[in-house]
Amino acid sequence: MAIDTDDEIKAPVKVRISEKLSKLGNDVQGSQAWSSIFRPGSIFRKGYTDSPRNRSYVIMNSVMYHLHPVKVKRHAVKVSYTLCLGGLTFFLFILLTITGIFLMFFYRPTAAAAWDDIYNLQASVTFGLLVRNMHRWAAHLMVLTVFLHMARVFYHGAYKPPREFNWVIGVILLTLTLLLSFTGYLLPWDQLALWAVTVGTNMMGYTPVLGDQVRFVLLGGFDIGTDTLLRWYVLHVLMLPFVAVIFMAIHFWRVRKDGGISGPL
Amino acid sequence: MVEIPEHLRKRAEEARAKAAAKAAAEAGGTAGAGAEMTDAQKSAAAKIPPHLLERSKAAKAAAASGTDAAPQAASAAPAASTSGASATPATVGSAPVATGPGGHTQRLLTVVKSGSIQDVKSVPQDKVHVWPHLLVVEFAAALFVTAFTTIFSIFVNAPLLELANFNETPNPSKAPWYFLGLQELLTMFHPMVAGVTIPGIGIFLLILAPYIDKNPSNKPEDRKFAISLMTVHLMFWAVLVMIGSFFRGPGFNFVFPWEAGLFFEL
Numbered sequence: 001m002a003i004d005t006d007d008e009i010k011a012p013v014k015v016r017i018s019e020k021l022s023k024l025g026n027d028v029q030g031s032q033a034w035s036s037i038f039r040p041g042s043i044f045r046k047g048y049t050d051s052p053r054n055r056s057y058v059i060m061n062s063v064m065y066h067l068h069p070v071k072v073k074r075h076a077v078k079v080s081y082t083l084c085l086g087g088l089t090f091f092l093f094i095l096l097t098i099t100g101i102f103l104m105f106f107y108r109p110t111a112a113a114a115w116d117d118i119y120n121l122q123a124s125v126t127f128g129l130l131v132r133n134m135h136r137w138a139a140h141l142m143v144l145t146v147f148l149h150m151a152r153v154f155y156h157g158a159y160k161p162p163r164e165f166n167w168v169i170g171v172i173l174l175t176l177t178l179l180l181s182f183t184g185y186l187l188p189w190d191q192l193a194l195w196a197v198t199v200g201t202n203m204m205g206y207t208p209v210l211g212d213q214v215r216f217v218l219l220g221g222f223d224i225g226t227d228t229l230l231r232w233y234v235l236h237v238l239m240l241p242f243v244a245v246i247f248m249a250i251h252f253w254r255v256r257k258d259g260g261i262s263g264p265l
Numbered sequence: 266m267v268e269i270p271e272h273l274r275k276r277a278e279e280a281r282a283k284a285a286a287k288a289a290a291e292a293g294g295t296a297g298a299g300a301e302m303t304d305a306q307k308s309a310a311a312k313i314p315p316h317l318l319e320r321s322k323a324a325k326a327a328a329a330s331g332t333d334a335a336p337q338a339a340s341a342a343p344a345a346s347t348s349g350a351s352a353t354p355a356t357v358g359s360a361p362v363a364t365g366p367g368g369h370t371q372r373l374l375t376v377v378k379s380g381s382i383q384d385v386k387s388v389p390q391d392k393v394h395v396w397p398h399l400l401v402v403e404f405a406a407a408l409f410v411t412a413f414t415t416i417f418s419i420f421v422n423a424p425l426l427e428l429a430n431f432n433e434t435p436n437p438s439k440a441p442w443y444f445l446g447l448q449e450l451l452t453m454f455h456p457m458v459a460g461v462t463i464p465g466i467g468i469f470l471l472i473l474a475p476y477i478d479k480n481p482s483n484k485p486e487d488r489k490f491a492i493s494l495m496t497v498h499l500m501f502w503a504v505l506v507m508i509g510s511f512f513r514g515p516g517f518n519f520v521f522p523w524e525a526g527l528f529f530e531l
Binding site for chain 1: 475
């Protein structure tokens with residue numbers, strides 16, 4: 001008898017807990033705060049159902065509408081067509097921004113402090129080594145994905161009218177990516193950084209007529225030094241990302257204005 | 266992931282409903298009973314303008330009063346009413362010669378649908394919703410790259426050599442890997458050609474590519490020259506970068522990495 005009653009009591013407790021939880025979930029989803037955050041059509045909003053109308057609202061009523069249209073051509077979502085290369089490049093840029101901001105907290109761009117800061121970052125900052133590794137490898141990966149994206153676009157003939165100008169912007173973005181990577185190369189201020197940049201800037205010094213001036217502007221002097229470090233630091237963390245973001249915005253906007261991505265072949 | 270586009274689904278549903286209605290009407294017609302005919306008319310009534318219905322009713326009444334066999338006329342009448350042309354009453358009824366039942370002197374011969382002789386500009390495209398079809402793929406790709414970068418970074422450390430020293434030049438000194446193709450060119454040309462002219466012209470030609478290539482097709486079989494040209498240059502560049510990265514040792518002399526070791530830092 002006693003066991004029976006125990007069982008009878010336990011089962012309702014479980015039911016009651018699950019009821020309470022679902023009521024809590026309902027209350028939270030029904031609250032003013034919740035529905036002020038998630039606009040109509042959001043998949044997190046109360047009573048979301050999978051319907052064509054709501055699928056449209058997910059994009060149309062969210063910040064995603066700045067990046068994506070409500071619908072795209074069926075072949076455009078095939079991974080085998082784009083290999084996600086352009087999207088991955090953009091995502092790596094975001095990843096590099098996040099890890100880069102973290103690194104900025106621990107770095108001073110002077111010849112006296114730079115190397116020590118990187119060394120201490122790796123030795124004594126929590127996750128410092130990991131985040132620096134991620135920044136470095138993501139940067140190399142981004143150069144690679146930009147190149148591959150360009151090759152993909154060329155082989156699909158996607159630069160043809162009406163997309164000529166977007167290709168031009170793409171080449172500018174490729175150049176900006178290389179410059180971003182190259183300016184970042186100097187910042188650790190180790191032997192690798194110094195001499196790789198020496199080789200690179202010596203080449204630029206051979207620019208016809210303006211060679212010496214170009215080199216002087218790039219280095220902030222006649223030789224690589226603490227002024228170069230500051231100059232390249234500002235280029236790397238502020239100016240080049242700023243310019244790149246503007247060109248990216250135009251690049252993505254033009255993809256939509258030119259009728260979505262190209263193809264099918 | 267297969268989703269039938271909205272407009273195609275609607276069109277298919279309409280076609281199915283139409284086919285069902287037609288089959289029902291035909292079943293009624295073969296039965297040959299007068300009562301069935303009115304049913305078929307009712308289903309068609311929604312689509313047929315009232316003045317045409319009136320005309321066909323008048324025609325049917327005329328046919329019934331005439332000498333023709335009743336079932337034959339009954340089967341002919343709905344066909345006439347659906348096509349919108351009523352030629353029978355002119356020959357049978359009491360109306361004046363060469364006019365319709367309402368005294369009309371014109372009749373509808375055919376309906377020309379748009380698209381049969383006109384070029385319709387907006388062709389409906391096969392599209393899918395960005396959510397979930399595209400966003401899910403993008404999210405998965407982003408997760409994959411994050412995971413790959415994190416795991417790779419746990420196991421492989423970024424290089425940090427000794428403090429920069431102006432008095433000690435490493436041998437060899439190499440540029441970052443994406444510039445090693447240029448550094449490789451330095452062994453063949455004057456620095457101005459290798460470091461400025463060739464990359465400058467390269468970027469300039471890349472920018473101009475869409476304006477140089479006038480071929481409107483994007484099909485690979487129509488673009489053999491463009492694709493070959495690009496592939497040759499990409500391969501040329503990749504080979505230069507790889508030689509510069511792995512096959513250049515002290516003094517930037519050619520070495521085999523399996524004999525002399527690697528002189529390469531990322």
